[in-house]
Amino acid sequence: MSIRHLVKTPKKLIEVALPLDAINVASAREKSIRHGHPSTLHLWWARRPLATARAVIFGQMVNDPSWKWELEHPEEIPPNNLKASWAKSRKRLFTIIEELVRWENTTNEEVLEKARAEIRRSWQETCELNADHPQAAELFNPGKLPAFHDPFAGGGALPLEAQRLGLDAHASDLNPVAVLINKAMIEIPTTFAGRGPVNPKARLSRDLVGQEWKAARGLAKDVGYYGQWMRDEAQKRIGHLYPPVEITAKMAEERPDLKALVGQKLTVIAWLWARTVKSPNPAFRHVDVPLASTFILSSKAGKEAFIEPVIGQDRYHFTVKLGVPKDAESVKRGTKSGGSHSPFLCLLSGAPMPFEYLRKESRAGRMGARLMAIVAEGKRGRVYFSPTKEIEAVALSPIPEWRPEVEICHWPGRTNVVEYGLTRFGDLFTARQLVALTTFSDLVQEAREQIKKDALAAGLDDDGRALCVGGSGATSYADAVAVYLAFLVSQVANHSSSVCGWNSANTQMRSVFARQAIPMVWDYAESNPLCDSSGSFSNLFERQVKGFEALGYGTIGIAAQADANTQTASVAKLVSTDPPYYDNIEYADLSDFFYVWLRRSLKNSFPELFVTMAVPKAAELVANPYRHGGKEKAEKFFLEGMTQSMHRLAEQAHPVLPVTIYYAFKQSEVDSDEGTSSAGWDTFLDALIRAGFAVSGTWPVRTEKEGRVIGNDSNALASSIVVVCRPRLADAGTISRRAFLRELNQLLPEALDEMTKGAGDDRSPVAPVDLSQAIIGPGMAVFSKYAAVLEADGTPMSVRTALQLINRFLAEDDFDHDTQFCLHWFEQHGWSDGKFGDADTLARAKGTSVEGVKQAGVLFASGGVVRLLKWADYPDEWKPETETRLPVWEALHQLIRTFKADGESGAGKVLGAIQDKGEAVRQLAYRLHTLCERAGRAEDARAYNEIITSWSAIESAAAAAPKLKQGSLFA
Structure with missing residues (x-):
């Protein structure tokens, strides 16, 4: 008999009820929080909100009030007085969760300790229940909570919250960028928690004598100090490449708004460029004409500004105008045609330029760039200037000594830059941007050496061991601070690329990853990394330091690189994970954008993590038809890989605890005419069931910010389902389709009633928009507890058919x-x-x-x-x-x-x-x-x-x- 047959498993709160509304409200709010949120350390795609992760892990660990009676009376209907008693007990647990998920309580020790005490109480009950288990000493130690593991750790929200709730946290991922993020979230802050800073300014400051360096505050102080050092050093080395604009009397002659500024030097925050190609008209073939998607600089009411092209016989130049343009539609359109096949028109001749022409020109190396406008920071807001030859010459003068030559993997619709000759990551940056980013990367290595010296001077012992091999002395501390400094280079790169656009509505630049892709941008904004505006080193650095406020609390954390299909870290651990979503996000392909810079800064500190030139891709669990040779092969690869990784979880996870797995729906899936049914969702559930899991619950959670969907971006994530699983019994039998439908019809009305009616303050109702997703839980619980549901011809029913039958229940007729x-x-x-x-x-x-x-x-x-x-x-x-x-x-x-x-x-x-x-x-x-x-x-x-x-x-x-x-x- 297996270990799982011998354990006694109390039903957990998450398998029965959750205060879903409170969790969703807190999670939605959190998506708008930037200052003080750990996500500001480094960008990662599709992070789960901390509030959701915290509530889910709490629900996995805490016993439902009904557990004891249900173990003693399996499949019996409880009396109403017991139900009322359980509802009252759940209300107390719900109150804890409602306090726990509030952003203000993220580091509130009083609130956190209430939750931890409840977790410890449930664990002790579970250990007492299994005291006679043959492996009780290993699996059921009442004095030690089980550790946590997330095998698809990604942005690190789940292991961070497990750590905050008192569990030792283990995070693993195949992607080295994700591993480094998790080290920065759960490993480094707790390794050096409670230590004071080593920088000389902090050590010599009288104001800081006797300061309590709680959690990661000392670490944050050092990151702040050495980050500022990097900024100051960069100014000395490359400041001449970012000169201010001096306002002259001649400039003010045509611009009355500049008269009061004559003689002043304004800091430039952005240079706005348009890509150019040779005109398709033979008469103007010698002219590089602009590809401008708009000439609007600012559409803010009362602060309108635009670019006006001044056209000569075979030449043109740009001038900046203020106010509302006479032909607003034409200015808004730029040089776009409005057609789908020929996106742009030649500025000089009006000749159309089809996509194929643009691809041909760019691939032939004939795509250039022309400066259209300059944006500076004035005392009362943005000031816009016409370009000059001198300013353009400075921008084009740098000669980079290094550029990342890693090839960009092409996935049409996601990395369209490749179609226009931008085939390597170095192609995504201007020469000036390459010089700046290389300078910052080199400064990370210089800063690391200085940190080590300062740490020794501060009295920190040095065992000579690096952070990557478990060191905790001066060398390791220097490695630790360098991680966050390298992250700053990544963040600057995200705002310093030739695929960053300009947002005329809020007069700010867009980062590269405004969405989960590397799109082609025809007119781009080149930011000034040395200014103090949005996207600059200082601005990003300030936000990053505030992100430490929520770090360094809880127990130990360990982050490692591992393939989910072969990892062994999940053994006897609580597992909650957020695996890839079929074909939605190409994590590895996108991560290369950051990896090339992180590798330059950190490869000596983390040689094993950066042993490859690019992020590993072959084993990544994403259904990429271009990587696997077609849609069918990609789906097969995903299904087999996900099945294998889920099978490992079913075998390894702690036998008494449920596993929770997140599945995030794309907008196109939520809007599906078939309800909650799609290739990705079907394949995901199929993998779970093949892996030996039975679904014991599903919870639709609002993990994405409202308004996230951009245009018709059907790949934007809309919401998530947290799937609660337990291993299916080894002796599970089969059932006929007719018997399956009979069981559904018996169970789903009661489940629907529980989901929708609420119980006063005892339970929040499931929102109508979530109902079609929520009903999947009890429906799939019936389907997945059997080895197979057999159709009339004896073949096993598919997951898609089961989902359709479950979805159809919402439209069945049980009215008059x-x-x-x-x-x-x-x-x-x-x-x-x-x-x-x-x-x-x-x-x-x-x-x-x-x-x-x-x-x-x-x-x-x-x-x-x-x-x-x-x-x-x-x-x-x-x-x-x-x-x-x-x-x-x-x-x-x-x-x-x-x-x-x-x-x-x-x-x-x-x-x-x-x-x-x-x-x-x-x-x-x-x-x-x-x-x-x-x-x-x-x-x-x-x-x-x-x-x-x-x-x-x-x-x-x-x-x-x-x-x-x-x-x-x-x-």
């Missing part, structure tokens, strides 16, 4: 016949007209008639036309107690009409009069909201959502309303 008719008619026609013949056929199938539904007062039917009445068409003087035929459909829409007219109190009166239908009304509102969301009917969805979100208040109003007498509802 009239409401069934209305629900299906609405799905097909909404509020529009339909044919009587179609309505008659549907009505007969639903056991009613068109005339009967019309008599119920919810349908217009005349002259062969049938149309559902909208709530605004319902009569004001409605008396439900006189109705002889009252479908749930009518009750709901009368409730909506009254709510809109008289608010919660009026709706409460209606609900009080139809209390026997109240629950069905609420369920119908949920179903209609889901239907409208999928169909894009925003106004209708909003009306149903208002009823759902106000349901508790409407119920309270109904309870407080006086008992109704005949005819008194609207008296």
